Amino acid sequence: MSDEAERTPPGPDRTAAHSPAEDVAAPPDGLAGAQAAEPTAALADAQPTAAPGSQAAASTAAQSSALPRPQAAELAGAQVTAPTDAQAGVLAGARAEMLASAHLPAAPAPAPAAGIGRLAATVGRLQSLLHDAESSADVRVLIALARGILMERLHIAPAAAARQLEELAERSGVPVVELAADIVNEIAGDPLGEVARAAVPDPRRDTSGAQALNVRLRAAEAGVLTASDVHAAAGSLHRQALEPLGAVAVAVWALAADGSLLLAGHSGFPAAEARSWHQTPPGVETVARRAIRTRSTHWSKGSDRAPSIGERTFGPDAARVAIPAQLGGRLLGVLEVCWPGPVGELPQPVHRQLQALAELCAHTLDIMPAADQPGGSAGSGVSGAPGGPNGQSNQAGPGQGPAVDPGLSDLLDGLLEPALVLQPQYDAAGVLADFRIVHANRRFVDPVGRPSAAILGTPFLQAYPLSAEDGGLYERIEHVHATGEPSHHDRVVLRALIAGIPVSTSLTVGISRLGRRLVLIWHPEDEEARLARLLQHAQRLGRMGGFEENLLTGEVTWSSELFELFGLPTTAQPVPIRELAAHAHADDVAAISRFVRTVLHHRTHASAAFRLQRGDGVQRYIRIVAEPVLEDGTMTAVRGACQDVSAQHWTEIALAATRDRLEHSEREVEEGNRLTLRLQRAIMPVAPTLIDAMGLQIATRYRPAEKGHLVGGDWYDAVVLPNGRILLVVGDVAGHGIDAATEMVALRNALRGLAATGATPSQMLNWLGTVAHHMSGNVVTATVICGIYDPEDRVFRWSRAGHPPPLLVRDGATVVPPMPDGILLGALGEARYEEQTLQLQQGDRLLMYTDGLIERRDRDIEESLADLLKLVQPDIDSLEGQLEHLLLHSNADTDDDTCLIGVEVR
Numbered sequence: 001m002s003d004e005a006e007r008t009p010p011g012p013d014r015t016a017a018h019s020p021a022e023d024v025a026a027p028p029d030g031l032a033g034a035q036a037a038e039p040t041a042a043l044a045d046a047q048p049t050a051a052p053g054s055q056a057a058a059s060t061a062a063q064s065s066a067l068p069r070p071q072a073a074e075l076a077g078a079q080v081t082a083p084t085d086a087q088a089g090v091l092a093g094a095r096a097e098m099l100a101s102a103h104l105p106a107a108p109a110p111a112p113a114a115g116i117g118r119l120a121a122t123v124g125r126l127q128s129l130l131h132d133a134e135s136s137a138d139v140r141v142l143i144a145l146a147r148g149i150l151m152e153r154l155h156i157a158p159a160a161a162a163r164q165l166e167e168l169a170e171r172s173g174v175p176v177v178e179l180a181a182d183i184v185n186e187i188a189g190d191p192l193g194e195v196a197r198a199a200v201p202d203p204r205r206d207t208s209g210a211q212a213l214n215v216r217l218r219a220a221e222a223g224v225l226t227a228s229d230v231h232a233a234a235g236s237l238h239r240q241a242l243e244p245l246g247a248v249a250v251a252v253w254a255l256a257a258d259g260s261l262l263l264a265g266h267s268g269f270p271a272a273e274a275r276s277w278h279q280t281p282p283g284v285e286t287v288a289r290r291a292i293r294t295r296s297t298h299w300s301k302g303s304d305r306a307p308s309i310g311e312r313t314f315g316p317d318a319a320r321v322a323i324p325a326q327l328g329g330r331l332l333g334v335l336e337v338c339w340p341g342p343v344g345e346l347p348q349p350v351h352r353q354l355q356a357l358a359e360l361c362a363h364t365l366d367i368m369p370a371a372d373q374p375g376g377s378a379g380s381g382v383s384g385a386p387g388g389p390n391g392q393s394n395q396a397g398p399g400q401g402p403a404v405d406p407g408l409s410d411l412l413d414g415l416l417e418p419a420l421v422l423q424p425q426y427d428a429a430g431v432l433a434d435f436r437i438v439h440a441n442r443r444f445v446d447p448v449g450r451p452s453a454a455i456l457g458t459p460f461l462q463a464y465p466l467s468a469e470d471g472g473l474y475e476r477i478e479h480v481h482a483t484g485e486p487s488h489h490d491r492v493v494l495r496a497l498i499a500g501i502p503v504s505t506s507l508t509v510g511i512s513r514l515g516r517r518l519v520l521i522w523h524p525e526d527e528e529a530r531l532a533r534l535l536q537h538a539q540r541l542g543r544m545g546g547f548e549e550n551l552l553t554g555e556v557t558w559s560s561e562l563f564e565l566f567g568l569p570t571t572a573q574p575v576p577i578r579e580l581a582a583h584a585h586a587d588d589v590a591a592i593s594r595f596v597r598t599v600l601h602h603r604t605h606a607s608a609a610f611r612l613q614r615g616d617g618v619q620r621y622i623r624i625v626a627e628p629v630l631e632d633g634t635m636t637a638v639r640g641a642c643q644d645v646s647a648q649h650w651t652e653i654a655l656a657a658t659r660d661r662l663e664h665s666e667r668e669v670e671e672g673n674r675l676t677l678r679l680q681r682a683i684m685p686v687a688p689t690l691i692d693a694m695g696l697q698i699a700t701r702y703r704p705a706e707k708g709h710l711v712g713g714d715w716y717d718a719v720v721l722p723n724g725r726i727l728l729v730v731g732d733v734a735g736h737g738i739d740a741a742t743e744m745v746a747l748r749n750a751l752r753g754l755a756a757t758g759a760t761p762s763q764m765l766n767w768l769g770t771v772a773h774h775m776s777g778n779v780v781t782a783t784v785i786c787g788i789y790d791p792e793d794r795v796f797r798w799s800r801a802g803h804p805p806p807l808l809v810r811d812g813a814t815v816v817p818p819m820p821d822g823i824l825l826g827a828l829g830e831a832r833y834e835e836q837t838l839q840l841q842q843g844d845r846l847l848m849y850t851d852g853l854i855e856r857r858d859r860d861i862e863e864s865l866a867d868l869l870k871l872v873q874p875d876i877d878s879l880e881g882q883l884e885h886l887l888l889h890s891n892a893d894t895d896d897d898t899c900l901i902g903v904e905v906r
Helices: 002-007 033-040 085-100 113-154 158-172 176-188 191-197 208-226 230-245 271-276 287-294 348-367 406-413 473-483 527-541 560-566 577-583 586-600 646-683 738-755 761-773 861-871 879-889
Strands: 249-255 261-267 298-300 319-327 330-339 419-426 432-440 487-498 501-514 517-524 544-550 556-558 606-613 619-631 634-644 689-693 696-703 713-720 726-733 782-790 795-801 807-810 813-815 836-839 845-849 898-905
Touching: 113 158, 113 176, 113 208, 158 176, 208 230, 208 348, 230 249, 230 261, 230 348, 249 287, 249 348, 261 287, 261 330, 287 298, 287 319, 287 330, 319 348, 330 348, 406 419, 406 432, 432 473, 473 487, 473 501, 473 517, 544 560, 556 560, 560 634, 577 586, 577 606, 586 606, 586 619, 586 634, 619 646, 696 713, 696 726, 696 879, 713 738, 713 898, 726 738, 726 845, 726 898, 738 761, 738 782, 761 782, 761 795, 845 879, 861 879, 879 898
Parallel strands: none
Antiparallel strands: 249 261, 249 330, 298 319, 319 330, 419 432, 419 517, 487 501, 501 517, 544 556, 544 634, 606 619, 619 634, 689 696, 696 898, 713 726, 726 782, 782 795, 795 836, 807 813, 807 845, 845 898
């Protein structure tokens, strides 16, 4: 941060040449008249926030209206995390580096006696330079905060954020520091931002006052964020926010647990006088005490003047105002502001500004130790914190502990459970070493039988060394100390040693952090309590509750779960068993009446299910079970339980509906498959066929898929045409089911019609490809071999559309004849197919098939075709035997249909 600030070139709108002291000059006469109101005219009502991060730019999402400058308004809605302790330390280090980089001139050499006046002037000038350097450091931190917002909002690097801020300032025509304050105000949405945003100056008037208020409030806050203690924070508040209002001194008082007021920080008061006012005992009436007593702003002036710090310095005419520093309803201290003389009636916006600054002080007191109390917390509410006024430790030895606030002691003694107060102990390196037991309440009972005096003042690990095991009680205490999150644990096993013998005790433990200490409450767990808690958990998980009705007195007792089940508050009157029908659905009244009659009149166990009509309109399905309690033949009570079975009921309904839909779907699918199979069997009969025609013997085989629902699109055809030639076709339409079957029928019939025209095989496939591409508006793809055999010259002319090639068996050998080129049928609307001629001889066999005969998932088509060539047995005499052999020994595994056509020349 310091490096970026140093890299920023000074200019007319740069921080190096622009400080809040230059923006706002202190009004004369203590804010009297119009000039006093001018710097504060922008103040307006503001709602207090809850955390110091919300006072800073880095805590909440933007909730206020858009900034007057569009560049800052672009950042609306960003989320920025409140600075952690480590981040605050980084900011503080950056602030120190900024001060160090101010390049104050070196002090001149000692002057002779005659130069005492010059030496005093030099010292005064150096003090003024130091003041300006501190102010400049606060402003640089403000600019760094704005850069951080840009980095988070725009996801850019630090250098890019710096350039972006400069460009935004240049385009908007405002100094960088004022734009930074606008960005912080837009993101923060806190009282300081409301005060600054309420400054909507008259366009006829100069706006410098509103801009200066915007900058100095945020600069003050930036200084507080980087302050190392309350004293430094008070100096930043004075320097940036209160000096421009004419204030000469500021004091921040911290309210201690015993009612005394500690001077946590100050600015403008002489050090000697501040030391004498280090602590104000309870009961001493001061300006700050009156604000504490009334919990309201108190002015001290004139005859109503009360004593306070700085009286010797500023005299009796000084005006003072004390504003309570409150946070979330907790009174943590007082902000006291001093003017050198009467200030008259301050405008209402100034009061709101002072209240916002007091709230900033409250945040500071809540998270920072007082400058005069190292390690202590002025606002912790517990006395005896480590480190006294002068830094001495107040740790006590065994047998006694640091004093605990009497109010806390009374509170713990009023508890019905054993309680301990634990004080953290640190080693020389500042690392947590143990927790000292500093208080035990009256009900404390040591699990191993020791009196409370025996462990008071001793370290916890010394009293209970076995609690340091992994996952033990000490680990849980450390977690609460580190996070501040209260915790409750059931069945925590605490082990201790008695005469060297380990003894275990099961405890219910509650741990919470109070200031810098921890309160540990435990309760030994007995068997009855364990069973009661187990029953309570079982009822909660099972959404059930129990009841008991005394029939002699009419008293009805319900468990808490039953009240929740019926939608009634625990203060409501339980419903007697005879009145259950009034809370049931009208259709279930008869079932409830039978249930009540069985229990009360037949004196036997009974159960029923009914719909509960709750008062909030919610309907629940309840199962109730009850049994009578008989003593000497007289029924004295009824015990039972109710369980919410709504989820089970609706699940059963949903399952029944799902089963019905599933059965309906299965019937539809079964019917569709049955119709499809019937259609396919009608077109492609499974029974073998043998045709003798025109000197050819033609045998066909069709093997449907193994899974009956996989109805395919394979087909074959063998037709004697009117001109005496024979049409031989085998094809396979892509897909399965009724669509594939119907498309196959359409292609088969179209091909028959085309063959009747006397066209060649290639011409028929050209036309058939056009039909397939435009069939019913959908593209149909298929593989086909189409051939025409002329018995006069025994010539077989054929074309192929992406189909596996036929096999020619001749003279004891099986070969693949030369194949014509041809793409998948229907792939293109205007495809052209080649044609081949095969001269057959007597005794030749021609085998055509679909890919269901050879296709395998683990190999390509070429390997499958090579296996088929090996599978053909030329020495098989009959054509039908050859086809049966191929079907029997085929190793295809795709469960696809298979068509075979065998042709033998006679």
